[in-house]
Amino acid sequence: MAIQYDAGNRTITLQTRETTYQMQISGTGHVLHLYYGRRIDGACLDYPLVLTDCGFSPNSYENRLRREVSPDILPLEYSAAASGDYRVSALECVSDAGVVGADLRYVRHEITGGKYRLPGLPAAFADREDAQTLSLALADAVTGLEVELLYGVFEAADMITRAAIFRNRGDAAIRLDRAASLCLDIPFGGEWDLLHFHGRHCMERMPERTRLMHGIQTVGSRRGASSHHHNPFVVLMASDAGETSGTCIGVMPVYSGNHRTDVELDQANAVRVVSGIGGDLFGWRLEPGERFVAPEVILCHTDAGLESLTHHYHNFLNRHLIRSPWKDRRRPLLINSWESMTCDFDADRVLKFAAEAAKLGVGMVVLDDGWFGARDDDNAGLGDWFANEGKLPGGLKPLSDAIHAMGMKFGLWIEPEMVNEDSDLYRAHPDWALTVPGRKPAMGRNQLVLDMGNRVVVEHLYGVFSALIRDNGIDYIKWDMNRNIADTWSAALPPHRQTEVSHRYMLGVYELMDRLTGEFPEVLFENCAGGGGRFDAGMLYYTPQIWCSDDSDAIERLTIQMGTAVGYPVGAMGAHVSACPNQQTGRTAPFGTRAIVAMSGTFGYELDPARLSDAEKRQMRVLAERYDRFYDLIRRGSYYRLTGIAQAEDHVAWAFVGEGGRQALVNLVVTRTHANTHGIHFRLRGLNPGARYRLAEMVLEGCEQPDGAYLCGQEMTGRVFTGASLMYAGFTLRPMRGDYPGVQLLFEQADAEER
Ligand code: DGJ
Secondary structure (H helix, E strand, O other): OEEEEOOOOOOOEEEEEEEEEEEEEEEOOEEOOOOOOOOOOOOOOOOOOOOOOOOOOOOOOOHOOOOOOOOOOOOOOOOOOOOOOOOOOEEEEOOOOOOOOOOOOOEEEEEEEOOOOOOOOOOOOOOOOEEEEEEEEEEOOOOEEEEEEEEEEEOOOOOEEEEEEEEEOOOOOOEEEEEEEEEEEEOOOEEEEEEEEEOOOOOOEEEEEEEEEEEEEEEOOOOOOOOOOOOEEEEEEEOOOOOOOOOOEEEEEEOOOEEEEEEOOOOOOOOOEEEEEEOOOOEEEEEEOOOEEEEEEEEEEEHHHHHHHHHHHHHHHHHHOOHHHHHHOOOOOOEEEHHHHHHOOOOOHHHHHHHHHHHHOOEEEOOOOOOOOOOOOOOOOOOOOOOOOOOOOOOOHHHHHHHHHHHOOOEEEEEEEEEOOOOOHHHHHHHHHHOOOOOOOEEEEOOEEOOOHHHHHHHHHHHHHHHHHHHHOOOOOEEOOOOOOOOOOOOOOOHHHHHOOOOOHHHHHHHHHHHHHOOOOOOOOEOEEOOEEOHHHHHHHHHOOEOOOOOOOOHHHHHHHHHHOOOOOHHHHOEEEEOOOOOOOOOOOHHHHHHHHHHOOOEEEEEOHHHHOHHHHHHHHHHHHHHHHHHHHHHHHHEEEEEOOOOOOEEEEEEEEEHHHHHHHHEEEOOOOOOOOOEEEEEOOOOOOOEEEEEEEEEEEEEHHHOOOOOOOOOOOOOOOEEHHHHHOOEEEEEOOOOEEEEEEEEEEEOOOOO
């Protein structure tokens, strides 16, 4: 049993393959958090909890003569404001009767088979035998507010999910000002670092590791989207933890709107993590009898370093979160029109583009922004989702048919959640946009945000987009979202519910995604928010891939994709080869190096094939074949960072190791070339030490060598090594010249005869 209750010592224990999570119901009804760490069987873990009177830490009334017992010191499973616990609160609330905060005590618990579901929200799923659920209810006796904590225990996957449902069982309305899904106390100090992923448009998810300081460190977004700026994923790392050893605890909200994770190092050097829906712009009114469902958070603990944490999240998201049938299907190699044409095209231009692409091994043409309404640039047209007949006479269908006739699939860009003032939709329904009455709205990309919390809007969009997909033979949808929310006022809500707008917005987005992806399972959906502005587990539930960044520069992408892949699977990362000089940076990198980087994502093109040189066209055909051959290894293999996330080195290297360690594909890109330099050394991981591996293939891209001398160690191709030698002694490439050379090396386990 993954979840056990011991009535003798009132402990509830959650067991996964490698971890134990234990809590205890105290005599006062506080639920204490005793332990989350390496697996321990058959133990009650309350004995290390030795309390001392800290002073100025209040006692609950029952413990007024036991001054060492304070809610401010006890490790708690969930804690509310104004309860004598001054650490960061998971719950902040006020009732219409004027009662602030809550004193949460145990009410009941229940253990059931299978995984709980969260109505209206994305959440991990499992077959009945793959997970168990603990429901643990706490309540405040005065206000009648009940908090049901939900734990999904995935024993084999070695992960725990958390969520919370808030019910008003009292007589007066209650406003939730903070309703976190997870509170995790780590009682016994230690030195901890916080790893988080910050960034900006065109430079998302840059890893930053900092030592925890006393006080509260917050990672979050108040932009109405999970954001380019702070990804909803943090890792607590023991300060001595590294890539392959040490304790790491991952916290990943399954949410795409305002999120917030606080990490507090307190007076006793204990750590508290509180995570879930964003707090400061949030308020949710619960009338008597109503409930609020807070989003899920995925929790992971490992003692084997960041690499193990990455593998846990990749496996878990692939198996238990991404639900699209496309996650296991071979996705077509696509070409997207955006960087080469922007909104400047007509049917002839698109057909020429498609015809060129068809010759180069491309499997799908995606028509990006600019095909609808009065859309000649990004100032008009959003909302008018009918083809611009000036550009596409007869609409989308003839174009889609023509591309299908060339043997390719046809994909389309949409931005459902937005509207331009200069559009028929806005002229007909100005009240469908989020704007504060009497105030000029804040504009972003000269567009407004639709009120996705309004059912009428969602119904309208569902009608429009389901017909669009159905009537035009669409095989793929790129769902974009190009600004953040500023004016959180909905014409559909009364004044006292306006603090609910941001979350209602997300519920509407999720509903629309749920309906469209449910109705069209054959359509491959890709998420996008001005690049990676909503790259989160919530979105991955609906769409198996997300455009990683509007920065398509391969060298910048090394950091972006490496940061993204700490938590999210490689197959989820939208990545394309774009033209050089690169539009965002002006940099020129070799075509093949660009392909090596894009291949470690979904792989596609973002360029005009007609402008390529003959050599590049030949290379594209070769790349299409290579992409095909490496597809399974990259998508299904385990991902290893061979260089650190700190990016201090002059090259970046990573590998994919196939099931059972039978194959390994090493990818390496030189980011800074030096004169008179040394070879580049790396050590593989994940191989079978005793097995023999042949260097089956070595591809060099953009690597200039003087006088045609042997290239970078290519004479090694065909040599056989042991797994142990590749992992412990490693492999050295000769120094490389030129700008941004890249290498792919394929090691294959030598077969029985060879041995
Ligand atoms: C932002 C996206 O990230 C781009 O790829 C492109 O689709 C543009 N929007 C189109 O407006």
